Amino acid sequence: MTVEKKNWPLWEVFIRGKQGLNHKHVGSLRASDSIMAIKNARDVYTRRAEGISIWVVPSNMISASDPSDEESLFEPAQSKVYRHPTFYDVPDGISHM
Amino acid sequence: MEKVDNKDLEMKFQQKIDQDIKIEPNDWMPDNYRDTLIRQISQHAHSEVVGMLPEGNWITRAPNLRRKAVLLAKVQDEAGHGLYLYSAVETLGADREDTIDDLHSGKAKYSSIFNYPTLTWADMGAIGWLVDGAAIMNQVPLCRCSYGPYARAMVRVCKEESFHQRQGFEVMTKLAAGTPEQKEMAQDALNRFWWPALMMFGPNDAESKHTEQSMKWKIKRHTNDELRQQFVDVTVPQVEMIGLKVPDEDIKWNESKSGYDYGAINWDEFWQVVGGNGPCNQERVDARRKAKENGSWVVEAATAFANKRMKKTA
Amino acid sequence: MTIKEALFKYILRLGDDSLILGQRLSELCGHGPILEEDIATTNISLDLIGQATLFLEYAGSLSNETKTNDELAFLRLEKEYSNVLLVEQPNGHFGDTIMRQFLFDAFRLPLLTKLQESKDKTLSSIAEKAVKETKYHLRHSSEWVVRLGDGTEESHKKIQDSLNTLYRYSHELFFVDEADALLKEKGIIPELDDIKTEWTNTIKDVLEMATISLPMNNWKFEGGRMGRHSEHMGYLLAEMQYIQRTYPNMEW
Numbered sequence: 151m152t153v154e155k156k157n158w159p160l161w162e163v164f165i166r167g168k169q170g171l172n173h174k175h176v177g178s179l180r181a182s183d184s185i186m187a188i189k190n191a192r193d194v195y196t197r198r199a200e201g202i203s204i205w206v207v208p209s210n211m212i213s214a215s216d217p218s219d220e221e222s223l224f225e226p227a228q229s230k231v232y233r234h235p236t237f238y239d240v241p242d243g244i245s246h247m
Numbered sequence: 248m249e250k251v252d253n254k255d256l257e258m259k260f261q262q263k264i265d266q267d268i269k270i271e272p273n274d275w276m277p278d279n280y281r282d283t284l285i286r287q288i289s290q291h292a293h294s295e296v297v298g299m300l301p302e303g304n305w306i307t308r309a310p311n312l313r314r315k316a317v318l319l320a321k322v323q324d325e326a327g328h329g330l331y332l333y334s335a336v337e338t339l340g341a342d343r344e345d346t347i348d349d350l351h352s353g354k355a356k357y358s359s360i361f362n363y364p365t366l367t368w369a370d371m372g373a374i375g376w377l378v379d380g381a382a383i384m385n386q387v388p389l390c391r392c393s394y395g396p397y398a399r400a401m402v403r404v405c406k407e408e409s410f411h412q413r414q415g416f417e418v419m420t421k422l423a424a425g426t427p428e429q430k431e432m433a434q435d436a437l438n439r440f441w442w443p444a445l446m447m448f449g450p451n452d453a454e455s456k457h458t459e460q461s462m463k464w465k466i467k468r469h470t471n472d473e474l475r476q477q478f479v480d481v482t483v484p485q486v487e488m489i490g491l492k493v494p495d496e497d498i499k500w501n502e503s504k505s506g507y508d509y510g511a512i513n514w515d516e517f518w519q520v521v522g523g524n525g526p527c528n529q530e531r532v533d534a535r536r537k538a539k540e541n542g543s544w545v546v547e548a549a550t551a552f553a554n555k556r557m558k559k560t561a
Numbered sequence: 562m563t564i565k566e567a568l569f570k571y572i573l574r575l576g577d578d579s580l581i582l583g584q585r586l587s588e589l590c591g592h593g594p595i596l597e598e599d600i601a602t603t604n605i606s607l608d609l610i611g612q613a614t615l616f617l618e619y620a621g622s623l624s625n626e627t628k629t630n631d632e633l634a635f636l637r638l639e640k641e642y643s644n645v646l647l648v649e650q651p652n653g654h655f656g657d658t659i660m661r662q663f664l665f666d667a668f669r670l671p672l673l674t675k676l677q678e679s680k681d682k683t684l685s686s687i688a689e690k691a692v693k694e695t696k697y698h699l700r701h702s703s704e705w706v707v708r709l710g711d712g713t714e715e716s717h718k719k720i721q722d723s724l725n726t727l728y729r730y731s732h733e734l735f736f737v738d739e740a741d742a743l744l745k746e747k748g749i750i751p752e753l754d755d756i757k758t759e760w761t762n763t764i765k766d767v768l769e770m771a772t773i774s775l776p777m778n779n780w781k782f783e784g785g786r787m788g789r790h791s792e793h794m795g796y797l798l799a800e801m802q803y804i805q806r807t808y809p810n811m812e813w
Contacts, residue, residue: 307800310808316611323600326596421812425812534592542595547712548709
């Protein structure tokens with residue numbers, strides 16, 4: 151995975167609080183690498199509280215289930231988390247996309 | 248492979264909303280719902296970030312160490328709120344930097360209150376008390392909005408927001424009870440921020456074309472005028488309590504509606520400021536655009552470094 | 562010089578370094594290269610103002626006229642501030658800000674770590690609180706020095722230039738006078754040579770990873786500790802002291 155273009159990639163942040171049992175999804179942020187992502191997550195989502203566990207995952211690495219299994223919608227069964235334009239690589243030379 | 252029936256999807260979508268079931272990022276949603284939310288949430292995010300500037304203006308001149316620290320913490324919170332909101336808008340398929348570029352080009356809007364200058368220390372009190380107060384009034388109902396990530400961002404924001412209003416009110420209270428110069432400073436700030444604070448709730452309901460659909464989709468839970476009335480009713484007693492005067496000759500308690508009647512808003516001024524002719528529109532947008540431009544070499548450097556490291560470990 | 566007088570001078574230096582650097586960083590609010598960095602910078606500024614508040618409160622209690630921390634922060638004459646010249650240098654571009662921070666953090670961390678063992682209980686407890694924050698500051702600034710040094714050609718040049726300019730101000734961090742000698746003798750402050758060794762090693766390691774090098778120019782700027790500041794200090798104080806000077810003797 152190369153860091154694309156000029157913008158830093160998107161990371162999803164999961165936090166387990168001091169007394170917590172598991173990691174909870176709290177939001178996302180931009181960072182150029184995982185070290186920065188964790189540090190930024192600590193600043194933004196925990197305000198540096200201690201005893202907290204932080205997981206960060208590049209957003210385009212997450213696979214999600216289809217939200218409504220009863221509906222037979224014409225959607226792929228395993229879509230990307232959300233339809234973010236940067237999750238999809240476009241070959242060089244293609245413009246207007 | 249069944250054909251997708253749009254009308255059926257829309258009906259099920261509206262049913263979810265009516266039953267207060269949250270819409271999540273991967274759910275089907277009408278294009279208009281998605282577009283409206285992208286505009287509304289990014290505007291909200293821009294407001295938080297631009298809102299750092301009028302207050303940031305006074306951090307270096309705060310009158311004592313405690314006030315300096317509190318103002319720093321408040322402005323830092325606002326940056327954090329901006330981040331929560333940009334994070335929410337990205338779940339809708341919008342690119343945060345694209346929305347930010349729209350802000351810098353003038354294409355995207357932000358709350359027009361931040362186009363007013365902060366001229367004295369008392370403005371810090373007025374902003375915390377009135378501007379954050381108005382924002383809270385708007386944000387609390389949004390904690391129940393239909394779109395999951397936005398609602399959850401609002402819950403997080405609201406938790407941190409009450410300190411903002413309290414510290415502003417404390418600043419104003421202290422000034423109003425201080426020396427004649429301080430009291431005058433406080434009254435002057437109130438005079439300058441009162442009407443712009445009322446304008447924060449947007450145009451009259453009659454002029455507000457999006458309201459009906461937004462209320463149906465529960466991305467707006469109260470009308471502009473409802474919130475504005477609530478704000479006046481809550482704030483007028485606070486003004487009186489600290490010994491200042493509301494800069495509105497027409498403020499009068501109306502027993503039959505159990506609320507205050509208040510004077511006419513200068514809608515000319517509202518539309519001028521929204522349209523770009525406020526005292527600070529140019530400066531605010533310039534400051535944000537310059538920050539990004541001056542910092543682009545930093546962003547590029549971090550990207551280049553990350554790529555080098557990745558090649559090494561590959 | 563009595564111990565109390567020496568301690569007053571020393572604590573004031575710690576407080577002034579924190580205060581002036583915190584003030585400089587607070588100028589950056591809303592102007593950082595990216596929102597996440599704005600939060601990080603404000604965090605550091607807040608930590609430093611917090612440290613200044615504690616150090617200046619303690620110093621105030623040691624002074625002859627028993628001043629409050631606000632009186633010390635906002636009402637002294639320029640020549641009475643004893644911060645090093647390094648911290649009053651302007652923010653410049655992001656590289657300048659980071660390099661100034663890095664040179665400072667690499668000094669403060671070993672210093673505060675050792676001050677936790679000071680025979681002076683108040684000083685050791687303030688140091689204990691400040692150490693955790695400073696570890697974080699140093700990680701932040703050194704990670705950025707490396708990213709910028711080993712990033713693009715442009716960032717490499719910029720951060721090298723920052724180092725060339727600011728390195729000349731870093732030597733003043735190791736200024737000692739009779740106050741330091743007296744306090745060291747009493748076990749209140751550590752041996753500064755040990756701090757310097759750690760500082761030098763940290764600088765060396767980080768610069769190597771950043772692929773930048775120490776400048777040839779080893780000139781040593783000093784004067785801050787003696788109250789002889791750069792031209793920047795006057796403007797910085799004019800802004801910081803504005804309200805207290807314009808509206809004297811009021812409560813805020």
